Amino acid sequence: MKNRVIKVDTLARVEGEGGIFIKIADGKITDTKVRIYEPPRFFEAFLRGRSYTEAPDITARICGICPVAYQMSSVHAMEDAFGAAVDGQLRNLRLLLYCGEWIESHVLHVFLLHAPDFLGYEDALLLAKDKPEVVKDALRMKKIGNDIVAVLGGREIHPINVKVGGFYRVPAKRELETLVEDLKWGKEKAIAAAQLAATFEFPALEVDYEFVSLSHPSEYPMLGNRVVTSSGMDIAVREYEFHFEERHIGHSNALHSVLKGHGAYHVGPLARFNLNFDKLAPVARQVATDLRIVPPVHNPFKSIVVRCIETVHAYELALRIIAEYEPPEEPAVSMTPFHGIGFGASEAPRGLLYHRYRLDDVGHIMDAKIVPPTAQNLPTMEADLRKFVTANIDMDREQLTWKVEQAVRNYDPCISCATHFVRIAWE
Amino acid sequence: MGVESPILLIGVGNEFRTDDGLGILAAREIRRRNYPGVRVIEACGEGTALLESWKGSDIVLIVDALCSGTTRGAVHRIDLITREIPRDFYRSSSHSVGVPEAVAMARQLQLLPRVLVLYGIEACQFENGAGLTDEVLKSIPQLLGLIETDIARLSPHSLSSREGLHDAAGGI
Numbered sequence: 001m002k003n004r005v006i007k008v009d010t011l012a013r014v015e016g017e018g019g020i021f022i023k024i025a026d027g028k029i030t031d032t033k034v035r036i037y038e039p040p041r042f043f044e045a046f047l048r049g050r051s052y053t054e055a056p057d058i059t060a061r062i063c064g065i066c067p068v069a070y071q072m073s074s075v076h077a078m079e080d081a082f083g084a085a086v087d088g089q090l091r092n093l094r095l096l097l098y099c100g101e102w103i104e105s106h107v108l109h110v111f112l113l114h115a116p117d118f119l120g121y122e123d124a125l126l127l128a129k130d131k132p133e134v135v136k137d138a139l140r141m142k143k144i145g146n147d148i149v150a151v152l153g154g155r156e157i158h159p160i161n162v163k164v165g166g167f168y169r170v171p172a173k174r175e176l177e178t179l180v181e182d183l184k185w186g187k188e189k190a191i192a193a194a195q196l197a198a199t200f201e202f203p204a205l206e207v208d209y210e211f212v213s214l215s216h217p218s219e220y221p222m223l224g225n226r227v228v229t230s231s232g233m234d235i236a237v238r239e240y241e242f243h244f245e246e247r248h249i250g251h252s253n254a255l256h257s258v259l260k261g262h263g264a265y266h267v268g269p270l271a272r273f274n275l276n277f278d279k280l281a282p283v284a285r286q287v288a289t290d291l292r293i294v295p296p297v298h299n300p301f302k303s304i305v306v307r308c309i310e311t312v313h314a315y316e317l318a319l320r321i322i323a324e325y326e327p328p329e330e331p332a333v334s335m336t337p338f339h340g341i342g343f344g345a346s347e348a349p350r351g352l353l354y355h356r357y358r359l360d361d362v363g364h365i366m367d368a369k370i371v372p373p374t375a376q377n378l379p380t381m382e383a384d385l386r387k388f389v390t391a392n393i394d395m396d397r398e399q400l401t402w403k404v405e406q407a408v409r410n411y412d413p414c415i416s417c418a419t420h421f422v423r424i425a426w427e
Numbered sequence: 428m429g430v431e432s433p434i435l436l437i438g439v440g441n442e443f444r445t446d447d448g449l450g451i452l453a454a455r456e457i458r459r460r461n462y463p464g465v466r467v468i469e470a471c472g473e474g475t476a477l478l479e480s481w482k483g484s485d486i487v488l489i490v491d492a493l494c495s496g497t498t499r500g501a502v503h504r505i506d507l508i509t510r511e512i513p514r515d516f517y518r519s520s521s522h523s524v525g526v527p528e529a530v531a532m533a534r535q536l537q538l539l540p541r542v543l544v545l546y547g548i549e550a551c552q553f554e555n556g557a558g559l560t561d562e563v564l565k566s567i568p569q570l571l572g573l574i575e576t577d578i579a580r581l582s583p584h585s586l587s588s589r590e591g592l593h594d595a596a597g598g599i
Contacts (some may be wrong), residue, residue, distance in 0.1 A: 061443075064471045108475060112524050125528060128535045136536055143479050 004397075018413070020404060022389055029389055032382045034408065044368045052078045052337055052363040056162045059355070059370065064158070065108070068101040068149065069348030070370075071162040072223065073355040078164040080238070081342025081359055084335040089328040090166040091223070092321045093152060096176075097159070098222040098346070099318040100148025103186070105349035106269075106307045106314070107145065109412045110193060111138035114304050117406040118200035137189050141311075144179070144186045148318060151175055166332030176322045183322070187315035191287050194308035198291040202301040203403055205388050209298065209380065210262055211271035214347050220279040220313055221272060221347050228275055229259070230296075238343040240354050246371060249378075257376040264379035267351030268411060269306040270297060281320075284313035300384055300410040307412075337363025348373050350412050374413045381411055432466035434581055435484040435540075436574070439472045439491040439526060446550030446563050450490040453546075453570060457490075462575075464582050474529030478538060486542040486581050488574060491526055492563075493547035500562035501549040502569045508543055516547070542581065546574055 004024050023031040043062055047055060055074040060067035072094060079086060086094070111134070112124040121127045128135040151171055153159020161168050210231060214224035227243075228234045235243060246255035259265045274295040277285065288294055288309045293302065339361045345354045351373030358366040388407050392400060438454020440447045451469050458467040470477055472491065481487040493503055495515045505512065512527040524532075526545070533539045548570055550563045559567075 064473060108524070112475070123528075124524065125531050125535060128532050132536050135532070139475055139478060142475055146476065146479065 020385070020408060022385060022404065024389070024393065027393060029386050032386045032389075034378055034381050034385070044370055047357075047365045047368040050365050052081075052357070052359055052365060053164055055355075055357065055365065055368075056164065057158075057160065060158050060162075062370070062372070065105050066101055066348045066350065066353075067158045068097050068153070068162075069346055069353045070355075071159070072098060072346040073344045073348075073353045073370075074357075075162060075164045075344070076223070076346065077342040077344030077355040077357050078359075078363075079333075079335070079342070080344055081340040081357065082335045082337055082363075084165065084333055086166055086333050089326060090170075090331075090333070092325065093167060093170060094162075095219075095222055096148060096318055096321045097152045097162070099314040099321070100145045100152065102222070102314040102349050103145030103311055103318075104142050104149065105145075105412075106311045107138055107142040109349075109409075110197065110304055110307050110311070111135065111141075113412070114307075114406075114409050115197070117402070117409065118197075118202075118304065140182075141186050141189050141193075144182045144315075147179060147182065151179065163332055165335055166328075166330070168331060170327050170331045172327060173322075173325055176325055180319065180322060183315050183319050187283070187312060187319070190308055190311040190315055191283075194287050194291060194293075194305055194312060197305040197308050198293060200304065202299055203388070203406070204391070205300060205384065205407070206298045207300065207384060207387060209266040209270075210259060210264070211274050212259070212265045212267050212352060212376070213271040213275045214345055214352055215276065216279070218279065220276050220281070220317075223346050227345065227352070229265070230271075230275060231262075236343075237345045237354070240343065240345065240371075241356070241369075244354075244371070244376075246375065255371075255375050256379050257371060258379060264383050265376065266300075266380045267373050267376045268303070269310050269349075269351075270300065270303045271351060272347060273297065273306045273309065280309070281313045281316040283316050284309050287312055300407065303410050303412075337361075350374060351376060374411070377411045377413065381408055381413070384410070432464055433484075433583055434462075434465045434486045434488065434578060435481055436465055436467045436488045436490065437477065437480060438467065438469045439477070439489060441471060443555065443557055444553045445556050446548075446552045446559055447492045448557070449492045449548055449550060449559055449563055449567070449570075452559065453490045453567065453574070456567075456571060457574060460575075462578050462582070465578055472525050474524035474526065474532065477526065477529040478533055481533075481540055481543075482538070484540050487540045488544050488546065488577065489526065490546045490570070490574070492550040492553075494551050494553075495549060496551075497549050499549050499551055499560070500566045502566050502573065503545070503547045503549070504573050505545045506543075507545055508539065508541075512545065544577060546570055 019035045021033040056071040059070035059074045062070050116124055116127050149159055154161040210229055212229050214221035215226045215228040216224035225237055227237060227240055244257055244259055246257050249256045277295045293305050341358045343356050345352055353373055354371040356369040360366055384407050436457055438450040440450035442448030442451045454467050454469055493516045507530055548563050548566045552560050
C-alpha cells in the first residue's frame with residue numbers, strides 16, 4: 001500500500017475528456033492530477049471577427065448539457081457592453097429557461113451519475129434493474145426540464161431562440177401553462193429525491209473551501225451582477241479578472257483558475273447554497289432545514305443533496321414565473337452596438353460561468369474570454385483528492401478507486417461524461 | 428405522427444468532430460430522399476434524450492459512428508431487439524449515458540420500441556473539424572443501402588414489411 005499509482009485512462013470524444021492520476025510513494029501522495037482535454041479555448045479564438053449577435057449560438061455549442069448557461073453569460077456580456085438592461089418578463093423568461101437547464105442537468109447527474117455511487121451500484125443500469133420506478137421517475141423529471149428548454153428555446157439541445165436583448169419569439173401564456181402540472185409533479189419528486197439523498201452515507205471529508213458564486217439582492221443566483229466569496233469579497237462581475245486568474249498547467253488542456261492571493265476555490269451548487277441559502281425558494285429552504293442540510297456544508301459528497309434542493313428551487317421558481325407571466329410587448333430589447341468591453345456571468349449548473357468580450361464599432365468581437373466552472377474547480381478537485389486519499393491511504397484498492405472517482409463526480413465536471421465509466425489502470 | 432410516419436430514423440453524432448458526424452450526415456441524406464412514412468431527427472447521443480425521442484415510435488432506426496477497433500470503414504447493422512450492442516462498439520464515447528446505455532436502460536425499463544436497429548460505420552477519428560475521412564465516406568453508400576432495404580421491408584407501403592425485420596439479411 002505504501003507505493004502505488006491510481007491512474008484513470010484518458011477518454012476521447014465530445015463534451016470533455018479527462019482522467020485521474022495519483023501517485024503514492026512511501027505512504028505519501030507525491031502527485032495528483034485531474035487531466036483534462038477540454039475544447040472551449042478554441043471557441044475564444046474563432047469568436048474573433050464574428051458579430052456580437054452570434055455569440056449566444058456559437059458559445060452554446062461548447063456544451064451539450066449546459067448550452068443555456070453559455071447563452072446567458074454571453075448575452076449579459078453584450079448587453080453590459082452596450083449599456084442595455086433586460087428586465088421584467090424578458091428577464092423572467094431567461095430565468096425560466098435556466099430553470100429548465102438546472103433541472104435537466106441536476107436530475108441527470110443526481111440519478112444517473114452520482115446516486116449509483118452512494119447506493120452501491122456500478123452504474124445507473126443496475127440501479128434501473130433494482131429500482132425501475134426511481135429511474136423512470138428520474139427520466140420524467142429530466143424530461144420536464146427538457147420541455148421548458150424546448151418551449152422557450154425552440155429545441156431541447158442547443159436552443160436557438162435566445163438573442164442579445166431577449167428572445168426571437170416569446171411564448172404565449174398558454175404554452176407555458178402546459179408545463180404546470182408536470183412541474184408540480186416534478187417538485188414533489190425532487191423533494192422526495194432530497195429526502196432520499198439525505199439518507200446516503202457520506203464519506204468523511206470536510207474541507208474549509210473558499211466558496212465563490214454570483215449574488216443577487218433578492219434571488220438565489222442564476223443571473224446576477226456581483227461575485228461573492230465565503231471570505232467576504234463582494235465585487236462586480238466586471239472586476240472578476242482583477243481577482244481571479246487562469247494558469248496554464250502542463251497536465252491539463254483546461255486552464256486552472258485561482259483566486260489571487262488565496263489559490264483554489266469552489267464554485268457550483270455547494271458554493272451557491274452556502275452563500276445564498278436565505279434566497280432559496282421557501283419550499284426548498286424548508287426541505288433543507290428539515291433534512292438538517294444547512295450552511296455551512298463543507299463535505300463535497302453532500303453536494304448530491306444540495307443539487308436535489310436546487311432542483312426543488314428550480315421547479316418552484318418555474319411555477320412562480322409561469323403563474324406571473326404576461327407576454328411582453330416586444331420579444332427583445334433593441335440596442336445599438338458600439339466599441340467597448342462587456343462582462344457577463346451566470347450560474348451554470350456546475351457553477352459560475354464568466355464571459356468577457358471586446359467589441360469594435362459595429363459589434364464585431366475583437367477578443368473573447370470564457371471561464372467555465374469546471375476550470376475553476378479543477379485545483380479544488382485535485383486538493384480534495386489529495387486530502388481524501390491521504391486520509392484513506394490504507395483503504396482497499398478497489399474501494400479507494402471508486403471513492404476517488406466519486407470525489408471527482410461531486411463536482412459534476414464537464415468530464416462527468418467520461419469519468420463515470422472510465423477504466424482504471426493500476427501500476 | 429405514428430400513422431403517417433411509422434418509422435423514426437435518428438442520426439446520432441457531432442458533425443464538427445469529423446467521423447462522429449456520419450450519423451448526422453446519413454440522416455440528412457435519408458431525409459433528402461424523402462421516403463414515405465419515415466421521420467428523421469438528429470441527436471447528439473445523450474441517452475436520456477434518445478429514450479424520450481423514440482417514445483411512442485414503433486419502429487426506430489439509429490445511425491451512429493462506431494469505434495470497436497476493427498477495420499475502419501466497416502459497416503455494421505445490429506437488430507437491437509434480439510441482440511445487445513457489443514460492449515466495445517462505443518469504447519471511445521464520453522457520454523456516460525449514451526446510445527448503448529439508452530438501449531440497455533430501455534430494455535431494463537421495458538421502453539424498447541417494437542423494432543430497433545443500429546446502423547454504423549467503424550470510425551476512429553473524432554478530431555475537431557467538419558467532414559468525414561475517406562474510409563468512412565466510401566462506406567456511406569453501403570450504409571444507406573442497408574437502411575433503404577430495411578425501410579422498404581418495414582414501410583407499411585411495402586408488402587415485404589409483413590416479413591418483419593428480424594429475418595432481414597445483413598445483420599452481424
